[in-house]
Structures are given as C-alpha cells and as structure tokens.
Amino acid sequence: MNPIIELKGVKKKFSKFQALSDITFSAQRGEVIGFIGPNGAGKSTTIRTLLGIIKRDAGKAEIFGKDVWRDSVEIHKRISYVPGDVALWGNLTGGEIIDLFMKLHGGGDQTKRDALIDRFELDPKKKAKSYSKGNRQKVGLIAALAVDSDLYIFDEPTSGLDPLMESVFQEEVEKIKQAGKSILLSSHILSEVERLADRVVIIRKGEIVETGTLQELRHLTRSVITLETKQDLSLIKNLDGVHDFTQRNINQAVFSMDSSRMNAVLTEAVKLEVVYLEAVPPSLEDLFMRHYEK
Template sequence: MAVIRVHDVTKKFGNFTALDKINLEVNQGEVYGFIGPNGAGKTTTIRILLGILKATSGTAQVFGLDAWADAVEIHKRIAYVPGEVSLWPNLTGGEVIDLFVKLRGPNNKSRREELIERFDLDPTKKCGTYSKGNRQKVALIAAFASDADLYILDEPTSGLDPLMELVFQECIAEVKAAGKSVLLSSHILSEVEKLCDRVSIIRQGRIIESGSLQELRHLTRTQVRVETAQPIPNLSELAGVYDLQEFEGGATFQVDGVHIGEVIKYISNYGILALESAPPTLEDLFIHHYQKEG
C-alpha cells in the first residue's frame, strides 16, 4: 500500500520550474531515500507533501488524502524534521518539544524522557543558545516522541556527531520495525545505503532514477581487480569495460552491470588466480549519474 503517492507534480516559482513532473511512491513499512544535490528540489517536494507549498499541477497524496486540502488530517499521522531547524530563541528545548508533541496529538511522556537521554540534550537551555546539531536534536526528539505513521525527515543528520547519528539510525530501525514508513532526504549516502530500502535520485527538478539499491547497482559499473595465470588479451575491446589498468599478472577495470557476466566468462579462460569485485557504492552511483547527465 502506498503511503506517499506523487504523480506528475510540477512546481513553478514564477518562471523558474523547481519540479518538473516528478513521480514518487513510498510504500507502507518502507524506508525511502531521497537523494540529490543542493537545489535539486528535495525540500520543495517535501514541502508540497506537507501542504506548505501548493503544487502547480499534478497530484500529491499522503495516506490517500490530498496533501494540500487535507493537510491537517494528514499531519495528525506524520512527524516532520526540517533540514534547517529554526526555533524560538527565548523558549527552552524542553518547552519546544512539549509544544510540538502536543500540537500533533496525545503526549507520550516516557518516550520523551528516554529520547532526551539517548540524544543527550539539555532541555533546560534556551533554543537561542543551542548549536545547529542541538536544534536538530530538538526536532528529532519531538518527531520520534510522537507516535506517527510516516516520518518525513529532510537531511536530519547534517549537524549531528557520529555518535548521535548512530542513535538516529537506531531510531529509524525501531520505527521501521514497528511497521512505520520513512521518507529520508539526505546527503550522507552511506547513511541512505545503510537505512533505505529504495531510493530516488533527483536532479534539477526531475527524478532521474528510482528503485531498490540493487536495481540501481545494475545500472552502474562494478570495480573489478583480477589476477590471472596468463595475460588477458584484448580486454579493453570488450563491451562495457572502462578505466582499464593493466599490471604485471593482472588488471583492474570497471565493468557495466549488464556486461559483467560476459566479461567474467571471458577472463576465466585465462586462469583466474584472484578476483575481487566491489559493488558500486551509492556515492559511485550518484557521481555516475551526475557525470552522465551533466
């Protein structure tokens, strides 16, 4: 069942097209990664899903309801953490967390205290004195303390230290285990790789790739290092082989996902002594896409 369904959504700011017919579908119980460089349209998409911006055309639905018209109904069941957390300088972190939790629905006290402890936040300090990371913690605690069905997180860990990032990843795992859905926009690709079931890559207002990480990997190249008994002739002429570097008794090269079978078959004729292959990281994937398109 789709929790988020975005169909052909376009958003224009004056003459500038921020989003160009994007499509997105997040299913129940899924952690969905949303990646792309700055200014690609991630935050605009999220704001349309929140009913803060109105799509110029297309439909954006959350829980089968219209993101714009039924915003309040939808928001009773979602928790949101913005990328840039701006808080009231003269309220304390504890007050803001309580306010946010209260504005969503029933207050869950025990969860709040537990999260404050896990994220190591001093709730008596005024928000004006918090660092970026601490403001982010306030928003994260308020989000995870509430019992939502969908978590929309816009680059939630950009200011957190590695320890807190771990706590964050635990929280996501718990939420996922409870069958909730998450839309996670992020720059930290290793994090997306670790947490997400499926990802979409957005670039200049267009979704250029969507699917599971496995599916996406097929579209890119695998790094291969091989040592053989006999030298491999004409390796560079095989389809799908790139960046070939030969050395005494072996070679390293990249190979397209779709050609990997043929290439391995070919080199096995020359007596493989050692073979290492590394799947492309999301980072490779990402850079691959940008180089291809750019």
C-alpha cells in the same frame, strides 16, 4: 494496498523558474524512501508541497489518500517532520520545546522522550539560544521520534550531527520502520540512504530520473574489479563492458565493469588462471555521480 504517499505529475513554477516539472513516485506502508539529488534539484520543494506549505500548479499529491493542500490539517495529525535546519524559540529550554512540539502534535510517549534525550546526549535544561546547530537538530528529531506517527518526513535530518549521533538516528529509523511506519528520507549522506532505504528516488532539475530498489538500480552502475592472473590479462581490456582498465603489471589490473557483462568477463578471466579476484559492488554514490558528475 493504497500508498501512504502518492505523487503523479506534480508541477510547480516560481515566476519563470520551473522548480518541479514532473514528480511521480509513491511510498507504501512500512517503506523507507530515500530521496536524493543535488542542491537545487527540487527535493525541498517537493517535501514542502507534500506538507501543504506550497500549493502545486498541477498534478496529484496525496498522503493517506487525502489531498495534501486541501486536507493538510488532517494529514498533519498523523505525520512527523524534521527539516534540515530546525528553528527554535531561543528563551525556551530544549526540554520545554520538545514538550511543546509533542503537545501540538497531540500526545507522545514521555518515557520514549526521556530515553531519546539520553540517546542523543542532549541537555534539555539549556536554553535553545545556546544550542549549536547539531543540538537544534536533536531537539527536532527527539520531538518527532517521541510521538506515534504513521509517516515520518526527514529533510536532511542529520545536518550538523556528528557520526555517532548519525548512527543513533539510523538505529531509531530502523525501529520505526520495523513498527510498520513509512519514512521519506531526503539526505545528502548517501551511505545513510543506502543503509536505510528500501527504494531510492533520484531527482534532477525538478524531474524524477530514476526510481527503484537498490538492487534494481545497481545494474546501472559498474563494479570495480581487482584481478590477478597467471597469464597476461591485457586481452581483458578490449572486452565489452570493461572500462577504465589500468594494468599494474602483466598479471595484475584494476578496472570497472558493467554488471550486465559480469559473467562474460569472468568467463574469459578464468581462462587466464585467476590468482586473486576482488569485486567491489557499486554504491548509491556511484549511481548518484553517474547522473550528476557532468
């Protein structure tokens, strides 16, 4: 199956600054790609390159098998895009702007538009200049979700939204995913990416440092173990794969553990007569911090 998005060795330089050094990843039909990294890592530059706003210096960049720079007009007919800070026409109402965006895209579902306005609790009769940042984001999201696209690109889409509206957005993304659409989601809310993404792409200093499913990437991080035994468990401290061992008393301890050593450590723990065991699996945030904490 041909990928919806395909990037290979994409590079981009602004004067002396190398914004993108080697960007390589792909997205398949019906797949949600979580695109994460710290500020300045190159997320927005990559997305603008995909949108044909910025011309790459080298490498391959295609959407639907078409070149993102040369065929940008054709590509844009089949995609929806929401940036992290939606700019609107101040003297138009939210409803008028949504209708304009839908018309520019080439259509849309009026019934779905109205339902989304209700779900996102937007007042469409207010002029855009009176909107908060969160309401501006709602306008962009409603306009994007109300049209039928093959690819949705979200760059920090829930910036300014409260947790309830973030949840509404996540539910809508799950719906379009179930409809077989592809989604590229760049977000600083790691729990959001963790909930929605099939695969995660981590970017650092203009390079892709990790890519894979959450299950594939979790072996790189450590689970947090809370353990209570009948016997002294201090010997656990010196086992391979055990880190940050804190012994509360002779029978209780909290430590982190490499997933690859889980079986060996638990085998030794069983010998000490386990009373209580709690294992908290690593989250996407753990993985993120592992690359950027320094």
